[in-house]
Amino acid sequence: MKKCLSLSLLSTLVLASCATTTLNKTDFNSAYNTIKSKELATHIKAFASDEFGGRGPSTQGEKLTLEYLTKHFKEMGYQPGNGDSFLQQVPLVSLEASADMGLTIGGKTYEYKKDMVMGSSRISEFETIENSELVFVGYGVNAPEYSWNDYKDLDVKNKTVVILVNDPGFASKDPDLFTGDAMTYYGRWTYKYEEASRQGAAGAIIIHETAPASYPWSVVENSWSGPQFSFQKENNNMDRVAVEGWITKDVATEIFNKAGLDFNKQKQLAAKSSHNADLGDLTASVSVKNTIKKSISNNFIATLPGSEQADEHVIYSAHWDHLGTDPTKKGDNIYNGAHDNATGTAGLIEVAQAFASLPKNPKRSITFLAVTAEEQGLLGSKFYATNPIIAPKKTVANINMDSLNLLGKVKDVSVVGIGKSELDDMLQVAANKQNRTIGGDPKPSSGGYYRSDHFAFANIGVPAMYAGGGTQAIDDATATYRKRMGLILRGCYHQACDHYRKGWDLSGAVQDLQLFYHVGFNLSEQKDWPKWDIKSEFQRK
Known part of the structure; x- marks a missing residue:
């Protein structure tokens, strides 16, 4: 022995x-x-x-x-x-948004993949936001344990929220803020869309930046276009925002300028404390046409x-x-x-x-x-x-x-x-x-x-x-x-x-x-x- x-x-x-x-x-x-x-x-x-x-x-x-x-x-x-x-069935639904879309903000239409990638998690053939008021919500975080709420005193119902990627700890490098440079779950794109949905928003747009995202724009192009999978649910994911997606930093800077705001200054404010700001009278419009395919995928499991x-x-x-x-x-x-x-x-x-x-x-x-x-x-x-x-x-x-x-x-x-x-x-x-x-x-x-x-x-x-x-x-x-x-x-x-x-x-x-x-x-x-x-x-x- x-x-x-x-x-x-x-x-x-x-x-x-x-x-x-x-x-x-x-x-x-x-x-x-x-x-x-x-x-x-x-x-x-x-x-x-x-x-x-x-x-x-x-x-x-x-x-x-x-x-x-x-x-x-x-x-x-x-x-x-x-x-x-050896298999566990996983009921999935594939949603593939048509590339024939344009995101219009402030009189300018932005190009799919080049400037933005939009989609919808709703199991629906057509979702749209039309002249939806834009609101900047900092990092889009509601975290009571950190005494942080970017949605405080804000009603975003029927509005489209614009969100920074990652979390305030990364931006500030303050080890006592969230977990400092180490991203928390609040920094993940999944959380940001989920929280925007809980807040009743119509749309949610994340601003891509390579360093805080930890990957370049090309990853957004490839990963968020084409078939997007989710679970088959009885509510058809209608509790999610109608439209969710990403824009490049250049597009975000242009939008903030049109609203009379400095993008970098707004980022600095968002990293210090809970923060949100109206983007003037800017609105967003985009339509998403989905091809829906339900299917069964599988997990594989084997035991000794x-x-x-x-x-x-x-x-x-x-x-x-x-x-x-x-x-x-x-x-x-x-x-x-x-x-x-x-x-x-x-x-x-x-x-x-x-x-x-x-x-x-x-x-x-x-x-x-x-x-x-x-x-x-x-x-x-x-x-x-x-x-x-x-x-x-x-x-x-x-x-x-x-x-x-x-x-x-x-x-x-x-x-x-x-x-x-x-x-x-x-x-x-x-x-x-x-x-x-x-x-x-x-x-x-x-x-x-x-x-x-x-x-x-x-x-x-x-x-x-x-x-x-x-x-x-x-x-x-x-x-x-x-x-x-x-x-x-x-x-x-x-x-x-x-x-x-x-x-x-x-x-x-x-x-x-x-x-x-x-x-x-x-x-x-x-x-x-x-x-x-x-x-x-x-x-x-």
Whole structure:
């Protein structure tokens, strides 16, 4: 019998409540080393192939993706995770706005994609706002816990609100305002549309800026045009604003000037305290014509039953979907999504293989969940969280994989949302084996903890880990490679050029997958469940 590892974080020793197991160190290491670059590359290449067509939900690409996952998990000896099925149906509706639209403000009509992208979340063939009064509502935040309300003393019924992206903490860099440079959920576009709807607005327009959004305008063009997915709801989403969308900073500056306001001064005021302002007598008009298609997409779920506590599960997750194919685009019109997120989906298979290679199943069940429609607002994971196959009270933790490290080996591990739970301590144990240190998110302003599928688990109280990569190259050669490849990856985010490349250094991805396996292994064997930090906004419900 072997004792499980003690947990250490920096100089603090945190002892795990350990239970004995028949799985010894040799078994653990043998499985650990089954995770290899060659096999990982094979799976990435398959998911990101042109044949899979960009893996759009409810397409032939989805069918091929699910068949591939089912085949490999069956071969590894995994059982269907949803009764006798590997699939969980997710009822979706696709809304595709006609490109034949123009946003008219102050006598000028702005061009679709070039100046603005508009749409509607309502399951309706036609939505419009006509001469809707414009109101600037700062960051569009109503947060009582921060004593902040940009809608204070303001009636926006039948009006269109204009909103800054991100939150006041990012703009002010004040560590005592919200969470400083680290984006909160209040900074996410999803929240801003939701709050505008709660306030009774007719329309909601977000002003895009690359730094606070953490992505360029081209991402807005590609991600918010074409089919947009949401859930099929009885109310047809009629509780949402009629029209929602984005405008460029240049358009916003022009609009503010027409209203006799200085855009930059208004931004400064909005970053200091709750703020709103009328935009003179300016109004907005735009019509959205939707093509509606209802469909069924699927989450994939597979389980390796625990040898002793089979009803308790450690869940690994990744989203299998990407943006699909754009038939209106000339040239390369397939958004292959190799980095985002063929890498994470392939990673599920590699970690699953490591567990399957153990001579005996771990004590707790290990479950792998590949979710749909992440690119459309985390829909697959939200659906799972609302309709969990495994009860939250039986879910020990979630380990999420999204866009693995393709920049080579590193000396550290970046933890998105560091300090939120005891999973950090367990990650440090795994990092110690690789002589790596752990640190926070290198880009907290992007709000990464609220932008991937682990967030759905956190919202129902399940400790969720989102980590990987790092900033410190293992050697000079890797540092040089990182500079070159980093530019390519950033430039290809949500672009057609995000395809598989033979020159990728997958050694860093393997490092991280071994970390994730290590953390999950310890979670499956130790007695105690990980807890949220007392200051975390997430707690077991």
